[in-house]
Amino acid sequence: MAEKTEKNLLSILSAESKMAARHTAFAQKADHEADTRAARLFRAFSESKSVQARRCLLLLRGRIGTTRENLAAALELERQAYDALYPRLIREAEDEGMKTAEMVFSQSREVAPVQAALLEKALIPEKDSNPVDYYVCQVCGYVSENRAPEKCPICGAIPGKFKPIV
Ligand SMILES: [Zn+2]
Incomplete structure (x- = not known):
């Protein structure tokens, strides 16, 4: 791959990935403020940034295994x-x-x-x-299988802090 384009793809992959994480954090804040419209907009943007990052990754790697x-x-x-x-x-x-x-x-x-x-x-x-259900601690990222634990073994978060992944 051409040198500048490869560098630019890596740069955009990193930037879009960071923006996806930031928009998810903004969505959680909007949830806490009961601003559903803004929360959904931030989640949509987060998804959009993930799509854009994924396209760069595909160009860089040629294929996903x-x-x-x-x-x-x-x-x-x-x-x-x-x-x-x-x-x-x-x-x-x-x-x-x-x-x-x-x-x-x-x-x-x-x-x-x-x-x-x-x-x-x-x-x-x-x-x-x-398929197995997974639950992700929204504080530390710990992943639990089949059910949310009584208490996160890493950070001590309560079950309400676990997000089900289905
Ligand atoms: Zn945790």
């Missing part, structure tokens, strides 16, 4: 996040005395092996291939 390849790639990323990425981020936040950032990075690191275990499970072919 099979689901088994993607599960394996996601597993490797979770392992790298736990082993290398988050330890560095935690250390740097600690060095700078940024306690809240250190706690957020630490909790995200603790979520990584949980997600790795779910990916490993999904990679094992099962006779019973019924």
Whole structure:
């Protein structure tokens, strides 16, 4: 791929992905303020940014692998996040005395092996291939299988803080 275009695609992939996350956060704030119209608009924009990011990713990678390849790639990323990425981020936040950032990075690191275990499970072919319901903690990102826990094992959030993924 041409050098500038590749750089620009990477830049837009990053920017659109960040905007998608930001619009989701804005939607949650609008929910808290009972502004349903704004919440839906932000959710629509978040989806739009995700679509745009996905198109860039497809151009950069040429293709998206099979689901088994993607599960394996996601597993490797979770392992790298736990082993290398988050330890560095935690250390740097600690060095700078940024306690809240250190706690957020630490909790995200603790979520990584949980997600790795779910990916490993999904990679094992099962006779019973019924879909599993997942519940995502809206505070720390912990993912629970089949039901929301009584209390998030990572951050202590209550079941009401878990979003069902169906
Ligand atoms: Zn949590």
